[in-house]
Amino acid sequence: xxxxxxxxxxxxxxxxxxxxxxxxxxxxxxxxxxxxxxxxxxxxxxxxxxxxxxxxxxxxxxxxxxxxxxxxxxxxxxxxxxxxxxxxxxxxxxxxxxxxxxxxxxxxxxxxxxxxxxxxxxxxxxxxxxxxxxxxxxxxxxxxxxxxxxxxxxxxxxxxxxxxxxxxxxxxxxxxxxxxxxxxxxxxxxxxxxxxxxxxxxxxxxxxxxxxxxxxxxxxxxxxxxxxxxxxxxxxxxxxxxxxxxxxxxxxxxxxxxxxxx
Amino acid sequence: xxxxxxxxxxxxxxxxxxxxxxxxxxxxxxxxxxxxxxxxxxxxxxxxxxxxxxxxxxxxxxxxxxxxxxxxxxxxxxxxxxxxxxxxxxxxxxxxxxxxxx
Numbered sequence: 014x015x016x017x018x019x020x021x022x023x024x025x026x027x028x029x030x031x032x033x034x035x036x037x038x039x040x041x042x043x044x045x046x047x048x049x050x051x052x053x054x055x056x057x058x059x060x061x062x063x064x065x066x067x068x069x070x071x072x073x074x075x076x077x078x079x080x081x082x083x084x085x086x087x088x089x090x091x092x093x094x095x096x097x098x099x100x101x102x103x104x105x106x107x108x109x110x111x112x113x114x115x116x117x118x119x120x121x122x123x124x125x126x127x128x129x130x131x132x133x134x135x136x137x138x139x140x141x142x143x144x145x146x147x148x149x150x151x152x153x154x155x156x157x158x159x160x161x162x163x164x165x166x167x168x169x170x171x172x173x174x175x176x177x178x179x180x181x182x183x184x185x186x187x188x189x190x191x192x193x194x195x196x197x198x199x200x201x202x203x204x205x206x207x208x209x210x211x212x213x214x215x216x217x218x219x220x221x222x223x224x225x226x227x228x229x230x231x232x233x234x235x236x237x238x239x240x241x242x243x244x245x246x247x248x249x250x251x252x253x254x255x256x257x258x259x260x261x262x263x264x265x266x267x268x269x270x271x272x273x274x275x
Numbered sequence: 276x277x278x279x280x281x282x283x284x285x286x287x288x289x290x291x292x293x294x295x296x297x298x299x300x301x302x303x304x305x306x307x308x309x310x311x312x313x314x315x316x317x318x319x320x321x322x323x324x325x326x327x328x329x330x331x332x333x334x335x336x337x338x339x340x341x342x343x344x345x346x347x348x349x350x351x352x353x354x355x356x357x358x359x360x361x362x363x364x365x366x367x368x369x370x371x372x373x374x375x376x377x
Contacts, residue, residue: 019278020282021278021281021282024285024286024289025285027289028285028292031289031292035292035296058305059305060305093304093306094305094306094307094308095308097308097309099310099312100309100311100312101312101313102313102314103311103312103313104315105313105314108313115311119307153310155310161319185315185317190313222315227318228318228319228320229321229322230319230321230322230323231322231323241323243321243323244321244323248318249319249320250316250317250318250319251316251318251319252316253314253315253317254313254314255312255313255314256311257311257312258309258310258311260306260307260309261306261308261309262305263306
């Protein structure tokens with residue numbers, strides 16, 4: 014009896030209890046695979062590879078009742094990760110009223126029939142929209158594109174004579190576009206054993222976009238020959254294209270025990 | 276000795292259990308990552324002064340005739356209208372207010 018509670022015995026007992034705990038939790042959450050049970054006990058979905066404008070869609074909207082405008086994007090699937098790159102460009106004037114909505118429609122599928130049946134069964138009883146949280150749209154390190162144009166000619170990114178992005182371009186781009194609230198809508202698609210999800214990014218604040226003061230040509234410190242060429246033009250306009258990144262975790266807790274109330 | 280071996284095995288098993296569970300937890304979430312491009316447009320004030328070549332040539336003629344000893348900088352009418360304030364530090368970057376273009 015004494016030997017049962019020595020150091021080795023206690024460690025072995027702890028391991029056994031942890032194993033049983035994991036198995037019990039996984040069993041409670043309805044997973045069948047031992048691997049999945051030990052990994053998460055809940056997630057058994059992955060993104061469906063699909064074509065743009067088929068199931069997948071990205072669009073922007075001014076306010077809840079505003080017109081919806083499709084925007085271009087590149088998409089890439091890696092099972093559990095959906096990468097959406099090169100969205101837009103979106104004119105920053107869309108942010109001026111603080112009511113921009115970015116809508117991303119995607120599709121997921123369950124890895125086994127049991128999961129999708131359960132998802133479909135629970136999904137019917139759920140409130141359609143779920144608040145996920147708030148995230149900032151922050152400028153990422155990708156080199157911004159900039160151009161000075163006069164209606165006929167364009168100078169800027171890509172010109173051989175220009176070695177780097179002028180510092181004034183970086184200073185004009187805001188570091189952040191403010192916080193966006195994230196909402197998710199998930200609906201089961203009975204016809205193809207999949208689920209359609211819609212992520213809505215709702216702007217919550219108006220960022221300071223246009224900097225104070227005026228932009229002058231000399232602030233770009235361009236090569237002399239190029240400066241001569243540009244300064245001979247009238248009505249110069251600068252266009253700046255910056256890239257802002259975000260990451261959204263997809264919450265599927267409502268399809269597992271202990272998630273949303275039924 | 277037997278106890279030590281059991282202890283080692285148990286510790287290894289426990290470590291593996293924790294590692295696999297943690298790995299599964301952190302890698303098995305669905306997520307969407309995005310990069311959105313935003314752009315804006317601003318007017319640029321042309322504050323660079325260009326010397327008018329024809330005026331320069333005329334000035335050179337005058338200089339040669341000895342009537343004018345100092346070089347005169349003449350700006351075009353368009354540039355005079357658009358000329359703004361040269362920011363501090365422009366000379367350091369080689370962009371001078373009186374930059375002479377040929």
